[in-house]
Amino acid sequence: MWEKENNIRNIHEIRSRAMIYFGIGAISKIEDVFADKHLKDVKRITVVTDKTAYKVSGAWEYVEEFLQANKLDYLLFDEVKSNPSTDLIDKCIAKSLEFGSEAIIAIGGGSVIDTGKITGVMINYPDVSSEKLLEYEFFPDKSLPVIAINLTHGTGSETNHFAVGSIEAKNYKPAVGFEEMYPLFSIDDPKLMSTLPLNQTRFVTLDALSHAIEAATCKNANPFAKTLSVKAADLVLRYFPLILEDLGDLEARYYLAFASLLAGISFDNSALHLGHALEHPISAIKPNIPHGLGLATLLPEVLEVIYPQAKEILDEMFRPIKKEGVSIKVLIKDWLSSLGLKETLSDLGFTKNDVDSLVALVYTTPGIKYMLASSPVEISEDMVRRIYTNSL
Numbered sequence: 001m002w003e004k005e006n007n008i009r010n011i012h013e014i015r016s017r018a019m020i021y022f023g024i025g026a027i028s029k030i031e032d033v034f035a036d037k038h039l040k041d042v043k044r045i046t047v048v049t050d051k052t053a054y055k056v057s058g059a060w061e062y063v064e065e066f067l068q069a070n071k072l073d074y075l076l077f078d079e080v081k082s083n084p085s086t087d088l089i090d091k092c093i094a095k096s097l098e099f100g101s102e103a104i105i106a107i108g109g110g111s112v113i114d115t116g117k118i119t120g121v122m123i124n125y126p127d128v129s130s131e132k133l134l135e136y137e138f139f140p141d142k143s144l145p146v147i148a149i150n151l152t153h154g155t156g157s158e159t160n161h162f163a164v165g166s167i168e169a170k171n172y173k174p175a176v177g178f179e180e181m182y183p184l185f186s187i188d189d190p191k192l193m194s195t196l197p198l199n200q201t202r203f204v205t206l207d208a209l210s211h212a213i214e215a216a217t218c219k220n221a222n223p224f225a226k227t228l229s230v231k232a233a234d235l236v237l238r239y240f241p242l243i244l245e246d247l248g249d250l251e252a253r254y255y256l257a258f259a260s261l262l263a264g265i266s267f268d269n270s271a272l273h274l275g276h277a278l279e280h281p282i283s284a285i286k287p288n289i290p291h292g293l294g295l296a297t298l299l300p301e302v303l304e305v306i307y308p309q310a311k312e313i314l315d316e317m318f319r320p321i322k323k324e325g326v327s328i329k330v331l332i333k334d335w336l337s338s339l340g341l342k343e344t345l346s347d348l349g350f351t352k353n354d355v356d357s358l359v360a361l362v363y364t365t366p367g368i369k370y371m372l373a374s375s376p377v378e379i380s381e382d383m384v385r386r387i388y389t390n391s392l
């Protein structure tokens with residue numbers, strides 16, 4: 001295995017459309033980032049983050065010192081919560097406009113990075129709300145430079161051109177993708193992820209694995225995406241149990257972060273489909289449910305539905321845990337359970353009475369139809385209903 005020969009303290013340059021500094025200690029590259037021609041004249045910055053992770057991770061210590069030493073003025077917007085609403089994103093945009101921000105630094109997981117990416121774009125259009133962007137009614141063509149300092153190994157948002165936001169009044173959680181939304185630079189420093197608590201570690205890893213599965217199995221998946229996804233799954237299958245044994249295992253964090261990066265680039269080159277299409281209504285209705293947990297409750301049923309049309313690639317991805325005569329649904333259910341992911345949709349507070357609303361949101365949330373259309377299997381409303389019902 002080449003992983004043992006790889007020096008995990010080397011910081012590599014990995015290029016997707018974003019320029020990503022990846023490796024332990026990569027936070028030190030903030031200096032190189034600001035030497036870039038697009039950033040060297042920037043004087044005013046919005047730092048987008050949440051209340052705690054940016055400090056607990058150790059990222060802020062580094063970034064604050066850098067900003068102060070270089071006399072860069074910053075506005076600290078630390079109000080982001082998981083599954084951020086358009087109201088919250090619009091607040092970040094309004095404050096950034098007032099401050100005169102010329103660049104965005106997002107320090108956090110997917111919710112923070114997506115808030116930063118949407119702010120970077122929509123600050124250029126003060127008369128348009130972010131709701132219009134997420135309802136596919138507005139199409140931007142510019143963004144401020146965004147620097148994503150990623151603190152989880154799940155979202156992949158630091159690598160790609162997607163962002164998610166919630167329109168609370170309608171229970172919509174759409175995803176949008178625009179060329180302008182690639183971060184200019186990203187920093188993936190696994191050391192900054194080593195304070196992720198146990199459950200969050202579980203949920204973000206499941207998000208990354210779901211990206212890998214969906215990107216590799218979407219209709220007409222491209223071979224680059226399949227290659228990235230197979231490696232991402234391989235790393236998750238091997239390092240997920242290790243990180244749960246020891247949350248401080250830096251090598252395991254490194255390879256889970258790398259898996260998440262691969263999966264993020266994979267779906268940037270491909271598409272997400274059934275799992276994400278059905279999960280978004282779950283965390284839209286109950287924003288406190290972590291996205292990765294919602295995905296985990298659906299995954300066995302989702303895999304059972306897509307398996308007939310994606311057998312070869314799924315067999316390759318799950319070969320290390322495959323058991324003869326065991327269906328993919330049972331295989332994954334047992335594997336999730338062995339990693340402490342035993343929750344069902346019922347455990348998350350849903351009942352049979354919620355299924356109609358969930359199904360309706362799959363068909364009314366802007367953009368979800370594109371995800372359904374990317375499924376390798378044609379998806380009917382009955383199938384959607386059955387997946388939700390069987391996941392209770």
Ligand SMILES: [Fe+2]
Binds near residue numbers: 155207210211276291
């Ligand atoms: Fe996701």
